[in-house]
Amino acid sequence: MNILVVEDDAKLRQFLVRALSAEGYRCRAVAEGTAAIAAATADPPDLVLLDRMLPGMDGLEVCRLLRHRGVRAGILMLTALYEVDERVEGLRAGADDYLGKPFDLDELLARIEALGRRPPAIAAMEALTLGDLTLSVDRREVRRGDLPVALTTLEFDLLRLLMASPGMVFSRERILRRVWGQTEDPMTNIVDVYIGRLRRKLTATDGPLRIETVRGIGYRMVADETPPRGPLLA
Structure with a gap:
């Protein structure tokens, strides 16, 4: 599975790339929304790990633009904002799943596996x-x-x-x-x-x-x- 990590926190971004690469996933990482859209449209990933609170263009807008441009990858949104209305807003923007920060790595891996099992028929x-x-x-x-x-x-x-x-x-x-x-x-x-x-x-x-x-x-x-x-x- 090809995963695009979109996270502005350098330490967390590096940790995610190391952890996911160790699990056998191919990973790319960017720190902001414009780079995420460019990377996802040039070489579409299978999954996007998307930080909700990005500087400049936030994760919601990135998510909307990716869907508008026809990117079919699963989108798992990562955020410290985990109230119900925040989750609903993210899902409406086109995200497939939502995981609150701080998160357990095992749960993140389980959610990635679950998204990878979703049938692509439609x-x-x-x-x-x-x-x-x-x-x-x-x-x-x-x-x-x-x-x-x-x-x-x-x-x-x-x-x-x-x-x-x-x-x-x-x-x-x-x-x-x-x-x-x-x-x-x-x-x-x-x-x-x-x-x-x-x-x-x-x-x-x-x-x-x-x-x-x-x-x-x-x-x-x-x-x-x-x-x-x-x-x-x-």
Whole structure:
């Protein structure tokens, strides 16, 4: 696994490179955000260890820019800020996991191993098509026929999840885990709010495609020709 370490503290940066190299990982290290973006886009890593509190461009902005530029690497954010709202903000920016400082090396290694085991199926798809709707993963663009559909980062990730398994019912809990990286709703109805946003944007153009509510369970995306699928993804 190729790991990019982004950490402004020189001692911690050197420790991480030594420790991870000793575990057999290939490591590069940079001290600030601009260098991180350049390194990750020039030679994409498998994983980015990203300090939340970088000087200048902070870790959140680096994370957003990496995702915007199509970097698919797992992102593990390291920070002394470990309140719930801080974790939620990092996950919404595109991070896959969050680890508070100071941390135990064994836990860091376990989290790296877990991220390395995540299935790349959806990320590996270049484009998804359902009815007249096309989603380009690489360009992070969505079109309904010839018309572009402007989506936020979270709206795009939610739509990608639903389109990857048309007809499959996704529980709200499953959506929270896959899109927000949370097991509990940080708001009382955040999934419903984002489903409503997607519906409004997708129904602004004509076509037989829709997001259906499965009462008491969750949501599924269908076109008129899409057969229902099961079992439920819990």
